[in-house]
Amino acid sequence: MTRFDVTALGEIMLRFSVPAGDRLEVAARMDVAPGGAEGNVMVALSRLGRRCGYVTALPDHATGRLIATALRGAGVDVSALLWRQNGRVGTYFIEFSAPPRPIQVIYDRADSCAAHLTATDPDWDYLLDTRLLHITGITPAISPSCREMTAEAVRRARVAGVPLSFDINYRSKLWSVSEAEAALRPLIEGADILFCKRSDAALLFGCGGDAPDALRTLAAQTGAKQVIMTQGDQGVLGWSASEGIVHHAPALPVVILDRIGAGDALAAGVLDGWLDGTLEQGLRRGTALAALCLSQRGDLLITTRAEVEALLAAGGAGGVQR
Secondary structure (H helix, E strand, O other), X not given: OOOEOEEEEOOOEEEEEEOOOOOHHHOOOOEEEEEOHHHHHHHHHHHOOOOEEEEOEEEOOHHHHHHHXXXXXOOOEOOOOEEEOOOXXXXXXXXXXXXXXXXXXXXXXXXXXXXXXXXXXXXXXXXXXXXXXXXXXXXXXXXXXXXXHHHHHHHHHHHHOOOEEEEOOOOOOOOOHHHHHHHHHHHHOOOOEEEEEXXXXXXXXXXXXXXXXHHHHHHHHHOOOEEEEEOHHHOEEEEEOOOOOEEEEOOOOOOOXXXXXXXXXXXHHHHHHHHOOOHHHHHHHHHHHHHHXXXXXXXXXXXXXXXXXXXXXXXXXXXXXX
């Protein structure tokens, strides 16, 4: 019996946003909330009742405690957080917009406490006391020391026989295609679960053709045991080496309020299914969590397992609950 169902390692930041129609450069006020890929996944899984532990570095002042309080309030174990007497929290700014303007994201994360993490910092016994370790491709892009730490996490998980979940999560503002491809290939080789957007599979790994072909190509290149390929409003595809079959779960209808964090919510649903030994149910839960995230403001999903099950039973239909 492990202490955790899922653990994760990465950076969580503070997000500052303005409502759709407002412009950042003249903003008089902003909404502030925590957000970060790995932390988003841990929060969503914790809301479903999973035992989750998360490791990052935060400054020991109000902004760091704001983030820790949000994680703790969602049920994520934060006992192994690394507190720094000096330093800063990474931030990012979002200008929501309606077409034809795209949503704009501005990062201000250089020199954050998390960016200074090294391979000797995490409590590895804590992180590996789990059924599954979740990492994303954002962490190795943050800094050279974080790249070494990510490689050490993958190495230790393989040695300990801990299953590894890896989400490519390519960020063009953090590194180039060539840098990402070279760094990520050895990290994702043989992953137990590999998440990748269809566009990232084509851009980073040259996986062309239709979506099922691209999925199979990525699986062949990486040797991953399960590959999950997201396609936005076209839903999600999943493939497992044990079956050799491509499964598809359509996206649920949704009125989008906030796009940020939906991919992490989908990953959480898939991992929840993996923990129960079912890829097909994981894909369906993923689309439900993604839809719920899209219909809420903020990265950190607020939901319950009962709400997810009700949404799936209703086929994504809305209505009024009385």
